[in-house]
Amino acid sequence: MLPGFLRDSYKQYKDDTDWFATWLVNVAKRSPQDPGSNVELSAAADNKYATTVSQLLAHGKAVAKSAIDVPASVLARARRAIKLRNDVTSHYLGKGDVASNRRHAHFVLVLEEICELLEWKTSKEKKDGKQPPPTDAQAWLNRFAALTVEEAEDIPESIAAATSKDIVKVEVVEEENTEEGRDAHLSEAYFRLLCLFHDLENWRAFISQTWTEYRDLKIDLMTASVVTDNALQLARDLINEVVDRWPHELPGGQMSLQELLYENACLARGVIEPPSTELGMTFNEKMADVADWAYVPTATLLNSFVPVMQKDTLPGCFGTYDPQADRANMNAPEKFNEDKLILLELLPGFCVVEMFNVPIPVKDEITRGFVEFARDKQVSLWLCFAAQILLDTYHIMRRSRLSAFDDLRMSGLRIARVIEDFWKLSKTHPQPRFWPKEGDEEIKRIRDCVSTFIEQDSLQPIRRAAAQEISHDLSEHPDHLLFSRNPVLSGTLMMHLNLRMQTVGQGLVTQWYDVQQLAFLYNLAQQVPGGPKLVWPDIEVFIKIHSESRIFVGDRPKDASQSLNRLEIATGISSAARFACNSRHRGGAFHRPDTDGSQNARALQPTTKVANLFRPLYMSGDSSRVISHASVEKLLDELSAEATAKTGKPKKGKKAAKELVLSAKPQQLLGRKWSNTHNIGPLQLLALIKSKLSEEEPVILFNYFGMHKRAVELLRLIRDKEHHKFSQYFTAGYMPDESMISNIVILVHHVARGSAMSGQQLGLASGRGSQVVSRIVVSCRDVMSAYLKKNGDAACRELRTFCKNKAQVKVLMGSGDDLRDRDADESFGYWFGLEEVLGPTAMASLVTGIPAA
Structure with a gap:
């Protein structure tokens, strides 16, 4: 329901x-x-x-x-x-x-x-x-x-x-x-059926536009797949709800609903002719548009496949699909036959998954539905709708049918390279006591998943073994048939891998706490007057993702003393406690880094509101409902609060109504509608998910492993240059082992604060605008400046390369806000207005903000 x-x-x-x-x-x-x-x-x-x-x-x-x-x-x-x-x-x-x-x-x-x-x-x-x-x-x-x-x-x-x-x-x-x-079928129950197919048609158009935007490089594969997958889940709920409440005196069963709709349309149009069986179709060619609207062609194809699915058999193909053919010039029979080739090429793969229980890390609704079909051999209205959605994606991307799997392959190669670099770095330092064994095991599992399902084709060996066992001649299939022919499955697997990488990457940076401490040092070094300007785009993006208040425990510190206090709060280290007479840190050990500090550090949390909504489904494979009232209410309440904070308290009354419509953005109108009514249309929710999830793509793909690697390299350069001073100020045992290298930032802060206090006592900072700067901070700035000239924007370059939403990458880096808003509102406004039953001119005025003439 x-x-x-x-x-x-x-x-x-x-x-x-x-x-x-x-x-x-x-x-x-x-x-x-x-x-x-x-x-x-x-x-x-x-x-x-x-x-x-x-x-x-x-x-x-x-x-x-x-x-x-x-x-x-x-x-x-x-x-x-x-x-x-x-x-x-x-x-x-x-x-x-x-x-x-x-x-x-x-x-x-x-x-x-x-x-x-x-x-x-x-x-x-x-x-x-x-x-x-x-x-x-x-x-x-x-x-x-x-x-x-x-x-x-x-x-x-x-x-x-x-x-x-x-x-x-x-x-x-x-x-x-x-x-x-003859008018008995024209009842409110029949109107309910028409509403169902009306909604399915609108959802189908929305999904088609989504994949068109993906084809045109406007949105990423993860967004298109997640939106499609959840639209199919909502469609299943809506269809089941209508079928369960269908009057018993009318023909029952989901297939009979499609037949009833088609037959009544023929009567209303006066087309009393038999099906065009000579053309291989179970419907009349003159009624092809209504048959397509009622998903009769896909129902015919799926039913024809049922007798082929027998125990101990591997179904074959019925021809070769030509993606270069011009579908626009095809007639109804030619389109029907082409759809048959596409579906019957893919269905055997689902039979293999069902027959051998292939453990795919995450299944989309299409894969789950067809695996159930291979097991139960039952054709439902929802399965027909899902099959049509799959066909639509083929026709939209027919010139580049493998583009979805190419994106998945590229993402897999990127993840494999990141993990390999991390393993190389891990060999250069002792195993940290604060990094749990489960973290390394999760990283290895991610690498194995990439190897099994992207670098290799796990289904091909199973197909060959099965064919040999039943003495069946196995027809040749291209590698990765299941993923290359089902873009939604490719996108959900990409989402699965990237969410796991984000989670373990944030855990890695939290435990080492090296990137966060360097953010403090970077902020402190920026305050040094004169010299080269210190620029680090990657750390600025990192701070923007997690907010200044999260990283700096408030706004950015203004001096060394404030920076040290905030850093100790963030890491859970207390210098005051170490100076106490009853401190356990005796023998001058107050200056040593806290080896357990990472346990008390402020943990990084995912800041992607929409992606977090789907994290249980696509990361851990939890098949429980994601779009629930509680989860969506939390999301929309947060977005509604953001919209209210930007626009102020809404004006009441009729005179302000039109002014609000023309000035507010569609997403703000949706937030206002939710706050007033606490209900929205399914298309409005899906459009919101698409818009927001596309904006979150750069945040999901942000490389925490790379940030950790460069942080360690930079900290090593600082340690090598200032080792003699660290030994002088804090004895030779200032760093227990290299896994605690990040805490040299705290030592730099201690020296900088001591220099500032000494300068004040000597009256060196008594003049207006004068400032005492520690030599070690200047030295750190010089080291950082030289290193960051080459490596300071590595994460940003990676985002510009791999992200489809280039405009949002610019926004994350501090530019492109207007472009982002226009592109997001244009698509969102149309689907928002469609479910508000506005006319085309009014919707255009709503989207553009230009009053209707």
Whole structure:
């Protein structure tokens, strides 16, 4: 079942009509003009009062004759319901039987009549005759603004002194026409079915655009795959919800729903012809568009594969797919045959996974669904939808069909190189006591995963062994068939590996605490006047990712004393405790680094809000629901708080509505909608996930292992240059072993603070603007400056090379904010407006911020 806070088309339609009816009936019953004002409203068992369409019209006429003002949001919700129903049914009922059109539009006509009666009562101000009437787009913007801005407390003002106990919830009951048997299928249940396929069509278009953006290098593979995978999970929930509630008197089963939809469309269009079986299709060629809309072709292909899947057999292929063919010039039979080649090339791979229980680290919904199909041999509507999504990705990327696996391979090679460099570095120092054995084991497991599934093809040996066992001639298959033919699986595996690398990398830097301590030294060295300017882009990005307050325990320190105090707080080291008379650190050991300091250090945490939402699913393989009310509520509340902090407290009232719509960004409007209603549309959630996850790509790919490696190299250079001074100030045992090399930063801070205190005592810093600078800090700055000229932006160069979201890389490095905002809002605004049932012109105005002409 779809999570309760997500509103599909039908739920939105019912919410709007029932909400409008509730307002209308409760207002009308207090009007003397209402014919039923003296009748006591009796609520049903579920505390809802049922009213018919004709009764609703009578209530509307009574309110129109009264002196009650009608809030704009009331008519906005009614008109949204009208437009939604017209959009959903127009594909079928806009053609064919006129009587059916009239019968199906009866409720819509009544709603439109009520809206016309109440339209003039929405404005308290006197209309200026000189002003031209608003255009349709302007009217939609006003209605959308009312839906977005007006608070719930604006509505009860028009219900006199009614209390919440006096308000009766109303449910509209549409009268069914039972006189003609041929109209029995045109019921509200059938409209529910149309809404289901309407939503699936919109989700399919959204996923297609997502993969188009990936093909055009606008988003990364992880984002496209995660969005697709979760859209398929939501589609499964929505389909199951509709099927479970389908009336028993109508044909049951998910396949019969597709057949029912197709047959009724044929009747509505007057196409009474047999299927085009001579062309190899189970539907008529003239109805190919409706068949595709109802996923009949994919259902046919999947059902044809069921007899082939037999025990102790390995299904073969039915031809060779040509990605260079021009699909745009193909007719329906040619497209059908091409889809057959694509699906039947991939399905044997899923059979191998099911037959031999191949342990894939993380499975996407497509892989999971087809493995279940290979086991149960049951074709469902959801499986047809998932198969169509897989086909759509083929057709979008047909000129570069292997690009998704190429990205995965490149990511795997990058991870392998990072791990190899880490292992080389680890051989140059003793095994740290603070680094747990589990950390090394996790790094080895990641390297083995890259070797097994990316550098090698784990399925090929299994296929060969199985074919030899059953004496079956094995047809040649390209390597990595499963990953190269399923881009979603490639993307989820990439997400899996990068999240694991991020987690263990942050753990490594936390335990060594070398990068953080160098951030303190870098900040201190920047305060040295004169000399070369110290620039370290990588550490600036590191600080920006984790925030100054996390790294520096507040804002950036201003001097050596403040920097040392903050550093000791961050590392858990206390110099004051070591000076105490009862200190355990005796014999002048107060200056030695704390060998257990890393245990008390401030641990780094992932700052990627959206990626953290999916971390249990794609990192550990936890198949439990990710998009739950609690998790999404936490995410949207955080984003809503950020939007409110940027824009200030929202203005109330109708006059500010349009101003808000045109000035606020779509993501801010979504945050405001969530804070007001605590429900959103599935497409709005998916668009938000796509936008935010794409922004988080550089943060996910940030190389903590490389930062650790360069930190150790830089610290060694400082130690080699200043070893004699460290030995002089802190004895020869200032560093127990090289695994504690990061703590020489604390020693530098002690010397710098001592120099500053000595300078103050000697009066060297008494002049205005004068500053005492420690020689050792100047020396460290010179070492860092020489090293960072070559290695200071290594992590940034890596991000620029491997990240698809180049604009966000610039943002992370301190430029490109405007470009990032435009690109993100343009796509997000369209899908946000689509589920708000706005027209194309109004949506364009919403996205661009330009008022409709």
